[in-house]
Amino acid sequence: MRIAVPNKGRLHEPTIDLLERAGLHLENGADRKLYAETVDPEVTVLFARAADIPEYIADGAAEMGITGLDQVRESGQADRLAELLDLEFGRCRLVLAAPEDGDIESVEDLAGRTVATEFPHVTREFFADTAVDPEVVEVTGATELTPHVEMADAIVDITSTGTTLKVNRLAVIDEVLSSSVRLFARDDVVDEPKVQELRTALSSVLTADGKRYLMMNVPEDRLDAVRDVIPGLGGPTIMDVANGGDKVAVHAVVDERDVFETITEVKRAGASDILVTEIERLVE
Numbered sequence: 348m349r350i351a352v353p354n355k356g357r358l359h360e361p362t363i364d365l366l367e368r369a370g371l372h373l374e375n376g377a378d379r380k381l382y383a384e385t386v387d388p389e390v391t392v393l394f395a396r397a398a399d400i401p402e403y404i405a406d407g408a409a410e411m412g413i414t415g416l417d418q419v420r421e422s423g424q425a426d427r428l429a430e431l432l433d434l435e436f437g438r439c440r441l442v443l444a445a446p447e448d449g450d451i452e453s454v455e456d457l458a459g460r461t462v463a464t465e466f467p468h469v470t471r472e473f474f475a476d477t478a479v480d481p482e483v484v485e486v487t488g489a490t491e492l493t494p495h496v497e498m499a500d501a502i503v504d505i506t507s508t509g510t511t512l513k514v515n516r517l518a519v520i521d522e523v524l525s526s527s528v529r530l531f532a533r534d535d536v537v538d539e540p541k542v543q544e545l546r547t548a549l550s551s552v553l554t555a556d557g558k559r560y561l562m563m564n565v566p567e568d569r570l571d572a573v574r575d576v577i578p579g580l581g582g583p584t585i586m587d588v589a590n591g592g593d594k595v596a597v598h599a600v601v602d603e604r605d606v607f608e609t610i611t612e613v614k615r616a617g618a619s620d621i622l623v624t625e626i627e628r629l630v631e
């Protein structure tokens with residue numbers, strides 16, 4: 348099983364980090380290499396440009412891949428790829444934007460005009476659904492500059508914080524696509540056990556994010572009171588404590604944001620020896 352991941356750029360590190368947290372440790376230094384073996388002898392990681400990953404999967408160089416939805420749509424391979432999981436980073440929007448002080452205020456104003464973008468395919472698809480058909484000019488970077496040097500009247504580009512648009516005095520006219528990084532597999536391998544295994548491993552990291560594991564000792568006669576104040580995923584786990592007398596151990600998974608309040612409440616309800624730990628993975 349080969350999984351293609353971004354070799355550089357802003358998606359590289361968070362992707363490697365996620366694989367590691369999912370237990371898919373990369374072997375013998377991944378830096379500057381084209382591929383890396385992992386602790387799982389059946390899984391090889393291929394490093395490719397984020398924009399090339401959809402092609403890698405569609406052409407059979409890899410079975411799975413991690414990249415932005417924007418890249419998959421732009422590749423024109425979306426039909427052959429199945430989206431397995433939203434990995435919830437690299438969140439951004441592809442937007443149509445034009446100079447703040449110009450005469451373009453709506454999509455219709457682009458009739459007979461020019462739009463510069465690194466995403467010509469997605470841009471043409473967007474305009475195909477409108478009444479206007481501007482000329483689309485492909486650029487490979489610094490797209491925000493083009494309206495200021497008379498190369499284009501508007502752009503379709505990525506925005507997240509909005510800083511780059513603002514610095515370049517560009518205003519959003521419309522949203523073209525909302526994107527984040529996703530796990531993809533070629534549609535003919537989706538049901539293979541290894542694909543599902545990897546999906547579950549990555550998903551377990553996302554599920555564990557923002558969750559804490561709470562452990563405490565509770566006198567048996569206070570158990571109901573403690574149980575009442577523990578929020579969370581299903582009921583708590585109750586276990587006997589060796590030589591614990593009338594005490595039992597209570598374990599529960601709670602949202603990070605509920606931890607502070609929960610500790611106060613279980614303590615008041617009679618719990619002691621309260622321990623809070625992080626959760627690496629949580630398979631539901």
Ligand SMILES: Nc1ncnc2c1ncn2[C@@H]1O[C@H](COP(=O)(O)OP(=O)(O)OP(=O)(O)O)[C@@H](O)[C@H]1O
Nearest residue numbers: 356357358396397415417418437438439505506507
């Ligand atoms: N500002 C941003 N905020 C969030 N996600 C972003 C942002 N810019 C890009 N992305 C996401 O990251 C993906 C890759 O962008 P990145 O800039 O890392 O690579 P790149 O510019 O394609 O790299 P290179 O061209 O140097 O190989 C984009 O397709 C998009 O999904």
Ligand SMILES: O=P(O)(O)OC[C@H]1O[C@H](OP(=O)(O)OP(=O)(O)O)[C@H](O)[C@@H]1O
Nearest residue numbers: 488489504505506507508509510511512
């Ligand atoms: O809304 P913002 O937070 O300002 O982010 C948007 C910018 O981020 C990306 O560029 P990146 O930083 O990846 O540089 P690049 O052009 O070299 O890819 C994108 O191409 C925008 O220019």
Ligand SMILES: [Mg+2]
Nearest residue numbers: 356357488505
């Ligand atoms: Mg970039």
